[in-house]
Amino acid sequence: MRACLVLLVLFSACTFISPSTPGGIDMLQGTQGVDIVIESVPGFVYENEQFPVVFSLKNLGATNVSPQNPGRFFVGVDSLYLERDQYIAPGRFSAIPGGFFLSGRQPYIQGEEVMITQFFTARPIQRQSQRVTTPVTITACYPYTTTLNTQVCIERTRVSDPGSVACVNRPIRPPTQGAPIVIHEVETRAVPRADSDDLSVSFRIVLRNAQRGIPGISGCFGDDINQNLTQVHVRARMLTEDLECGHDSDPYVATVRLTRGEGSVTCRLPETSSIELAQNNFLTLLQVEVDYTYRISDRVEVNIVRVE
Numbered sequence: 001m002r003a004c005l006v007l008l009v010l011f012s013a014c015t016f017i018s019p020s021t022p023g024g025i026d027m028l029q030g031t032q033g034v035d036i037v038i039e040s041v042p043g044f045v046y047e048n049e050q051f052p053v054v055f056s057l058k059n060l061g062a063t064n065v066s067p068q069n070p071g072r073f074f075v076g077v078d079s080l081y082l083e084r085d086q087y088i089a090p091g092r093f094s095a096i097p098g099g100f101f102l103s104g105r106q107p108y109i110q111g112e113e114v115m116i117t118q119f120f121t122a123r124p125i126q127r128q129s130q131r132v133t134t135p136v137t138i139t140a141c142y143p144y145t146t147t148l149n150t151q152v153c154i155e156r157t158r159v160s161d162p163g164s165v166a167c168v169n170r171p172i173r174p175p176t177q178g179a180p181i182v183i184h185e186v187e188t189r190a191v192p193r194a195d196s197d198d199l200s201v202s203f204r205i206v207l208r209n210a211q212r213g214i215p216g217i218s219g220c221f222g223d224d225i226n227q228n229l230t231q232v233h234v235r236a237r238m239l240t241e242d243l244e245c246g247h248d249s250d251p252y253v254a255t256v257r258l259t260r261g262e263g264s265v266t267c268r269l270p271e272t273s274s275i276e277l278a279q280n281n282f283l284t285l286l287q288v289e290v291d292y293t294y295r296i297s298d299r300v301e302v303n304i305v306r307v308e
Contacts (some may be wrong), residue, residue: 150238
């Protein structure tokens with residue numbers, strides 16, 4: 001006979017605040033993180049003229065980009081036509097060349113936004129043309145986390161009358177989590193172990209890239225930005241018990257590759273778990289965290305006119 005700990009599980013599950021509950025955290029839903037937008041560029045510039053391009057960075061998601069783990073922006077130009085000069089950013093960014101950190105959204109509080117001005121100098125036109133057009137691409141890379149807290153049903157018995165049991169196991173499609181990588185679906189599986197009253201409990205977690213950017217797991221500085229792309233790290237917990245999601249040096253962290261924007265991982269309750277499972281169907285809490293860096297860009301054309 002299992003202990004009465006399951007009753008505590010049921011009570012805690014019933015008081016869980018749903019992301020869609022009025023007064024809860026519904027304002028933290030969405031599929032955006034940090035957005036980058038080129039706000040201003042001159043219609044045309046002359047050879048050897050210095051000019052500004054103004055762009056904004058705004059944290060539209062639920063995760064802070066902190067000074068301890070900042071993001072970074074990169075400016076890409078064709079050096080045949082443009083030379084990068086200095087840029088003007090908030091003074092608090094000065095200790096991190098090209099770096100930034102922005103607070104995310106909180107209930108009823110918008111995320112932080114900053115404006116940055118990057119200066120360029122137009123080089124002389126080297127060919128027999130009166131005008132050339134050349135692109136400016138500004139890329140932001142930043143660390144982010146997607147977090148999901150949800151109820152799941154651990155099912156021992158399938159019944160035709162849902163009202164006769166505490167819950168019925170069905171795939172969960174939770175609200176979006178205020179991040180560009182979303183936990184799209186959670187499927188719970190509970191299978192009796194051979195020669196035992198225990199259950200083998202696992203969760204299939206489906207992830208999706210909901211935005212136009214590129215995730216990665218190596219970082220945003222130096223050569224790391226181009227390493228281990230389209231991958232994320234996943235960890236999960238059922239109540240206080242870490243689930244086994246990985247297969248390498250750390251069994252509790254899985255590296256998941258997103259193919260065509262989607263990937264999945266199965267996380268299992270360890271056989272040595274101290275959580276005692278009920279003899280009937282019951283609700284419990286599942287937390288999933290997805291860690292990654294995310295890279296997005298905006299692009300604009302600059303027209304350079306020859307000086308007569």
